[in-house]
Amino acid sequence: MNTLLHANELPVLTWNRFNVNYKQIELSNTADSKIEPNITGSTNNINIKDIAVSDELPVIGSNNKVINYIMANASLRKKIVVNKNSHNDLPLIIDLTMHNDDKLTALFDIILEENSIANIIISVSAAVKAHGQYADLIRIKAAAHAKANITFLQLSGQSSIAFNNITAQLDNEAHIKIHQIPLGGKTALASVTANLTGYKSSVEIYADYIGQSEQDIDLNYVACHYGSKSTSDIKMTGILLDSSKKTARGTIDFHRGCKGASGNESEYVLLLSDKVKNKSVPLILCDEDDVAGNHGAAIGTLDEEPLFYLKSRGINEKAARQIFLESTLSRLKNILPANLAAKIDNYSKDVLCNESI
Amino acid sequence: MPEVLTKTAPITEINRSLYDFTKAEKDVEKLSSGLTEEIVRQISAKKNEPAWMLEHRLKSLQTYNELHIPNWGPDISELNIDNIVTYVRPNTKLSANWDEVPEDIKDTFDRLGIPEAEKKALGGVGAQYDSELVYHNLQKSVAKKGVIYSGIEEALSGPFAEMIRKHFMRLVPASDHKFAALHGAVWSGGSFVYVPPYVKVEIPLQSYFRLNSPGAGQFEHTLIILDKGADLHFIEGCSAPKYNVANLHAGCVELFVGENAHLRYSTIENWSKNMYNLNTKRAKVEKNGIMEWVSGSFGSHTSYLYPMTILNGEYAKSEFTGITFAGEGQNLDTGTKILHNAPHTSSVVNTKSLSKSGGISTFRSAVTITENAHKSKASVSCQSLMLDDKSRSDTIPVMDVRCDDVNVGHEASIGRIDDDAVFYLMSRGLSENEAKTLIVNGFANPISKELPLEYAVEMNNLIRLEMEGGIG
Amino acid sequence: MSEKLLEVNNYSVASTDDIAILKNLNLTINKGETHVLMGPNGAGKSTFGSSLLANPAYKTTHGHILFEDEDITALATDKRAKKGIFLSFQNPVEIPGISLYSFLRSAVKNSAVPLTNKQFREKLNSILTILDLKKEYLERDLNVGFSGGERKKVEMLQLLMLSPQLAILDETDSGLDVDAVNIMLKGINEFQQDKEKGMLIISHNMHILNKLNIDKVHILVKGNIIAEGGSELINEINEHGFSRFEIQVGDKNA
Structure with a gap:
C-alpha cells in the first residue's frame, strides 16, 4: 500500500518532455519504526514538546498531497519553541539514527518567538548499506526580528529514500538561514519553501550535495516575496560523480507589493564523470516592478584556464578532483558540531573513497 | 547624446x-469554420496536391484529435477551433507581376511598404494574403545562381517535389504538439527556398504574411534548404488588422542548414492583438554550419513561440537574439530551444523582454546537451524589464546536461528602469x-x-x- | 653538478592558431641568480613565463628548455611544477569549490618536499605572518572574491610554501599600494636567501626593481631578446623608455 506523490513540484510548469515539472516518488504507508531522537545542546530557552492536534501551524507552501502524506504518517511530532528575546548561540542538535529497513516520518514545528536567536541542527543517518525510508516536514515560523540557522544533514543508507521538506514563514525583519546537506540515500529529495511576508525579512538557502554511484538527487527551492524590501539568496553547490543524477529547481517569486525586494539565485555544478546527468531549472517569476532578481549558473567540468593554474602548482587532474571533494567535505564539517562532522568523515570513508574519481 | x-x-x-486597417472581403472563397475530415479533404482537393500530402494531412488530423493542449504556458481555453476558418482563398491567383495583384490587396502591401522594400533592399519577395500566396518574385541576378524561391505548393509539382517530400514536416513532426498536428492537417501557402552548394545570396529574401479575414487561421509552411557552404538571410514579416474575434496563426518553419552553410532568419512579428500565435520554427544545422535567429515579438494576444535549433554536426553553431514586448492584454510566451547533439557545438542565446500596461511576458528556454556533445558550450542570457507595477514577467529556463566536458552558463536578471x-x-x-x-x-x-x-x-x-x- | 638552473635554447613559441610570439630566445639563469625580463606591452613577456610551464594556449615551435640540465620541453605542466618551477600569475584564476587551505595542503603534498601535517601548519603560520595575511583567507575558495592585492599575496604565499627551485614572478607588484609592495619585497628577499634557487622577475615597475639585487636584465621587444646587461639597463629604461630598443627591432626587421 504505497502513496504516489508528485514531489518537488515546479511552481510554474514547463515542457513535460524534460521531466522537470515534478519528481514522482512512491512512499510506503506501513507503520513507522520506533525511533527516538537524541536531543543535545542548548535547551535552556528552548521548549520541546510533542505536537498536539490543536496547535497545528497553518500549512504553507509545498504540495498538499505531500503534506497530507506526512500528516497521516508522522510518528515523530515535535514542537520546538524558542523563547522570546532569548539568544541561543550554541546549537540544539536533534540526531535521528535509523537502522536497516526502518521507516520514519517526522513533523517538526519550529516556532521562533520575537527577537529570538537559535541554531538548530537536525541530522538523520543510517548505516551505509541500510535500506529504508525517511520523510519529513519541518515548518518554521519566525516572528519579528527572530534569527535562526537551521541545518539539515541527511546521511541515509545507500539503498534508501530520503525526502526532506522545509517550509518557513518570516515576519518583519526575521532572518533565517537554511542549509540542506542531502548526502545520503539512493534517492535524495530536499525542498524549501520560504514565504517572506514580513518587511525586510530575509532568507538564505544553501544546498550542498555530492552525487555518487547511481544516486538520484532532486532539489526544489522557492522563495516567495510578499514583504517590501525582503531579500532571498539561494545557493546550490555540488559535485556529480559516476552515474549520479541531479535535478535542481530554484524559484524566486516576486508577488505584487514586495516593493524594493531582491532575490538572488546561483548554481555551481562540477561534473566529474561523463555518465552524470544534470538538470537545472532556475525560475524568476515577477509580478512587481520595483524589484531586482538575478540568477547565474555554471555547469561543466574544469575549464582549461583553472586547470592550467592547478597544474602549474603540481596538481594533476586526478588530484584536482580529489581536492574539490575534500574542500566540499571540509567546508561542511566546519559548520557542524564534532559528532556530526565525524559522521561525514565516516560517510566519506565508506562511500566516497571507493569512487573512481 | x-x-x-x-x-x-x-x-x-x-x-x-499603419497595421490596423481592414479590407472588405470581395469574392473570397471561404470554407466553413471548424475542423473535420471533410474540411481537410476539401483543402487538399483545391490544391491538386500529391496523394502523399492528403495522407499526411489526414494522419495529422488524427494526431491532432489525440493530443491535448499544453498543461503549461498561457491560457488558450478561449481559442475554439470550431470558430476558426482554416482556409480563406483570396480572389486572385499567385502572380510574379505586381500589376496583376488585385487593387485592395496591392493597396494593403503598399501601405505596409513591401514593394518599396523589394525595390530597395531585397533579393526576392513573397506575399501571402490569408491562406494563399498572392505574389512571388525573385530578382534575376539571384535566380541565375540557381537559387529557388517560390510558393511551396507550386514547388510540390515541380523538379523539387522529391526534395520537399523528403524534408516536409520531418523536423517538426505532427506529433510534436497539438498545433503542429493542426498545421499538418490544414497547412496552406508559404514559401520554398533552395540555395545550391556554395552559393552566397548577397541580399535578403523576404516573405510577408497578412491575415485579413476575421476569425480565420493562417497556416503557411516555410521550408528552406541550404546546401553545403550556402549563405542566406531570410526575413519574415507578419501583421493583421484587429478584429473582435480570435484569429489563429499556426505556421511552421523548417530550416535545413547544410555543412559549412550559414543561415540568418529574421522575424518581426506584429500580429494584431486578437491573434493566437502558435507558430513552430525549427532548424537543423550540419557540421560547421551556422544558424542565426533574430526574433522580435510585438503583436498577438497570446504567443507560444520557441524557435528551436538542433546542432547536429560537429562544430555547428547557433545564435539566438530575441526581443519580446508585451503590452496591454498580451500574454507572450517566447524563447528558444537548443539541442546540442554533436561534439564541439556551441550556442549563444541573448534575449530581452519588456512588460507594460498589464502585459505578461515569459521567457522560456531549454538547452539540452546530449551524451554525444562533448566539448560543447552553451550560454544563455536573458534580461527582463518591468515598465510598471501592473505587468508581469517570468523567466523559465531548463538546462539538461548529459555530458561532463562541457560548459553551460546561464544568466538572468529582472528589474525596472x-x-x-x-x-x-x-x-x-x-x-x-x-x-x-x-x-x-x-x-x-x-x-x-x-x-x-x-x-x-x-x-x-x-x-x-x-x-x-x-x-x- | 652544473650551476645552470634554467637554460632555453633557440626557443620559439606560437599561439595555438599559429601566430609567432617568441622568436629564437636564448637565456640562462644560474643558481642563486635573479634575472629581470622587461619590455613594452605585447612584447611576449607573460607568454614567456607562462610557456615555461607549458600553458596549453601556446606551443613550442622550436628549441628546448633545460631545467637543471634535463630537457623538459615535452613535459606537461604539473610535471614541470613538480620539478620545481613556479609561476606567479599576473592574473591568478578564480577557482570556486576549492578552499585555499585544501589547495595548499594538496599542492605541498605533491611537491618535491612534502611536509608532515605539523611542519605544514608551522610553516604556513610563519608565512602568513610575514605576508600579513589573515587565517580566515584559508577557508575561502581559491582567489574567489579576492582583491587584486590579496591575490598577489596569495601567489607569494604559495611560492614560499612550495619553495620551488625557480620562481617566475609575472607582474607580481602591479596594482599594489606601497605597503603591499613592501610585503612582496619581504617575500622575495626571503626566497633569495637560498643560493641554490633562482628567480625571473617580469616587471616594469622600477620601484620594486631598485630595491632588489639583480644579476641580469633581458629586454624583450616583439618576441626578440634585443639587449642584455646588468641593472644599469633598468636605469636607462627608467629615463628613456623602450624607444631605443624598439627602433633597433625596426631596423632588424627592415
Missing part, C-alpha cells in the same frame, strides 16, 4: 493604423516618457542592431508605439 535625441521622432507621429537614469535624462530636458522611451530603446539596441536598417527602424517605431500614452 543630444544628437540622438533630436533624431527621435515625436511620439504622436506613430500610429497603429533605473530611476537615476530617468532623472539624469530629465535633468537634460527630456520628459519622463521621452526619457523612458530612450532607455527602452537602449535596452533593445543589442537586438535592433542585428536587423537590417529598415527593420530596425520599424522595431524602434513599434517600441515607441508601445511606449505611447505614458508609463509609470
Whole structure:
C-alpha cells in the first residue's frame, strides 16, 4: 500500500518532455519504526514538546498531497519553541539514527518567538548499506526580528529514500538561514519553501550535495516575496560523480507589493564523470516592478584556464578532483558540531573513497 | 547624446493604423469554420496536391484529435477551433507581376511598404494574403545562381517535389504538439527556398504574411534548404488588422542548414492583438554550419513561440537574439530551444523582454546537451524589464546536461528602469516618457542592431508605439 | 653538478592558431641568480613565463628548455611544477569549490618536499605572518572574491610554501599600494636567501626593481631578446623608455 506523490513540484510548469515539472516518488504507508531522537545542546530557552492536534501551524507552501502524506504518517511530532528575546548561540542538535529497513516520518514545528536567536541542527543517518525510508516536514515560523540557522544533514543508507521538506514563514525583519546537506540515500529529495511576508525579512538557502554511484538527487527551492524590501539568496553547490543524477529547481517569486525586494539565485555544478546527468531549472517569476532578481549558473567540468593554474602548482587532474571533494567535505564539517562532522568523515570513508574519481 | 535625441521622432507621429486597417472581403472563397475530415479533404482537393500530402494531412488530423493542449504556458481555453476558418482563398491567383495583384490587396502591401522594400533592399519577395500566396518574385541576378524561391505548393509539382517530400514536416513532426498536428492537417501557402552548394545570396529574401479575414487561421509552411557552404538571410514579416474575434496563426518553419552553410532568419512579428500565435520554427544545422535567429515579438494576444535549433554536426553553431514586448492584454510566451547533439557545438542565446500596461511576458528556454556533445558550450542570457507595477514577467529556463566536458552558463536578471537614469535624462530636458522611451530603446539596441536598417527602424517605431500614452 | 638552473635554447613559441610570439630566445639563469625580463606591452613577456610551464594556449615551435640540465620541453605542466618551477600569475584564476587551505595542503603534498601535517601548519603560520595575511583567507575558495592585492599575496604565499627551485614572478607588484609592495619585497628577499634557487622577475615597475639585487636584465621587444646587461639597463629604461630598443627591432626587421 504505497502513496504516489508528485514531489518537488515546479511552481510554474514547463515542457513535460524534460521531466522537470515534478519528481514522482512512491512512499510506503506501513507503520513507522520506533525511533527516538537524541536531543543535545542548548535547551535552556528552548521548549520541546510533542505536537498536539490543536496547535497545528497553518500549512504553507509545498504540495498538499505531500503534506497530507506526512500528516497521516508522522510518528515523530515535535514542537520546538524558542523563547522570546532569548539568544541561543550554541546549537540544539536533534540526531535521528535509523537502522536497516526502518521507516520514519517526522513533523517538526519550529516556532521562533520575537527577537529570538537559535541554531538548530537536525541530522538523520543510517548505516551505509541500510535500506529504508525517511520523510519529513519541518515548518518554521519566525516572528519579528527572530534569527535562526537551521541545518539539515541527511546521511541515509545507500539503498534508501530520503525526502526532506522545509517550509518557513518570516515576519518583519526575521532572518533565517537554511542549509540542506542531502548526502545520503539512493534517492535524495530536499525542498524549501520560504514565504517572506514580513518587511525586510530575509532568507538564505544553501544546498550542498555530492552525487555518487547511481544516486538520484532532486532539489526544489522557492522563495516567495510578499514583504517590501525582503531579500532571498539561494545557493546550490555540488559535485556529480559516476552515474549520479541531479535535478535542481530554484524559484524566486516576486508577488505584487514586495516593493524594493531582491532575490538572488546561483548554481555551481562540477561534473566529474561523463555518465552524470544534470538538470537545472532556475525560475524568476515577477509580478512587481520595483524589484531586482538575478540568477547565474555554471555547469561543466574544469575549464582549461583553472586547470592550467592547478597544474602549474603540481596538481594533476586526478588530484584536482580529489581536492574539490575534500574542500566540499571540509567546508561542511566546519559548520557542524564534532559528532556530526565525524559522521561525514565516516560517510566519506565508506562511500566516497571507493569512487573512481 | 543630444544628437540622438533630436533624431527621435515625436511620439504622436506613430500610429497603429499603419497595421490596423481592414479590407472588405470581395469574392473570397471561404470554407466553413471548424475542423473535420471533410474540411481537410476539401483543402487538399483545391490544391491538386500529391496523394502523399492528403495522407499526411489526414494522419495529422488524427494526431491532432489525440493530443491535448499544453498543461503549461498561457491560457488558450478561449481559442475554439470550431470558430476558426482554416482556409480563406483570396480572389486572385499567385502572380510574379505586381500589376496583376488585385487593387485592395496591392493597396494593403503598399501601405505596409513591401514593394518599396523589394525595390530597395531585397533579393526576392513573397506575399501571402490569408491562406494563399498572392505574389512571388525573385530578382534575376539571384535566380541565375540557381537559387529557388517560390510558393511551396507550386514547388510540390515541380523538379523539387522529391526534395520537399523528403524534408516536409520531418523536423517538426505532427506529433510534436497539438498545433503542429493542426498545421499538418490544414497547412496552406508559404514559401520554398533552395540555395545550391556554395552559393552566397548577397541580399535578403523576404516573405510577408497578412491575415485579413476575421476569425480565420493562417497556416503557411516555410521550408528552406541550404546546401553545403550556402549563405542566406531570410526575413519574415507578419501583421493583421484587429478584429473582435480570435484569429489563429499556426505556421511552421523548417530550416535545413547544410555543412559549412550559414543561415540568418529574421522575424518581426506584429500580429494584431486578437491573434493566437502558435507558430513552430525549427532548424537543423550540419557540421560547421551556422544558424542565426533574430526574433522580435510585438503583436498577438497570446504567443507560444520557441524557435528551436538542433546542432547536429560537429562544430555547428547557433545564435539566438530575441526581443519580446508585451503590452496591454498580451500574454507572450517566447524563447528558444537548443539541442546540442554533436561534439564541439556551441550556442549563444541573448534575449530581452519588456512588460507594460498589464502585459505578461515569459521567457522560456531549454538547452539540452546530449551524451554525444562533448566539448560543447552553451550560454544563455536573458534580461527582463518591468515598465510598471501592473505587468508581469517570468523567466523559465531548463538546462539538461548529459555530458561532463562541457560548459553551460546561464544568466538572468529582472528589474525596472533605473530611476537615476530617468532623472539624469530629465535633468537634460527630456520628459519622463521621452526619457523612458530612450532607455527602452537602449535596452533593445543589442537586438535592433542585428536587423537590417529598415527593420530596425520599424522595431524602434513599434517600441515607441508601445511606449505611447505614458508609463509609470 | 652544473650551476645552470634554467637554460632555453633557440626557443620559439606560437599561439595555438599559429601566430609567432617568441622568436629564437636564448637565456640562462644560474643558481642563486635573479634575472629581470622587461619590455613594452605585447612584447611576449607573460607568454614567456607562462610557456615555461607549458600553458596549453601556446606551443613550442622550436628549441628546448633545460631545467637543471634535463630537457623538459615535452613535459606537461604539473610535471614541470613538480620539478620545481613556479609561476606567479599576473592574473591568478578564480577557482570556486576549492578552499585555499585544501589547495595548499594538496599542492605541498605533491611537491618535491612534502611536509608532515605539523611542519605544514608551522610553516604556513610563519608565512602568513610575514605576508600579513589573515587565517580566515584559508577557508575561502581559491582567489574567489579576492582583491587584486590579496591575490598577489596569495601567489607569494604559495611560492614560499612550495619553495620551488625557480620562481617566475609575472607582474607580481602591479596594482599594489606601497605597503603591499613592501610585503612582496619581504617575500622575495626571503626566497633569495637560498643560493641554490633562482628567480625571473617580469616587471616594469622600477620601484620594486631598485630595491632588489639583480644579476641580469633581458629586454624583450616583439618576441626578440634585443639587449642584455646588468641593472644599469633598468636605469636607462627608467629615463628613456623602450624607444631605443624598439627602433633597433625596426631596423632588424627592415
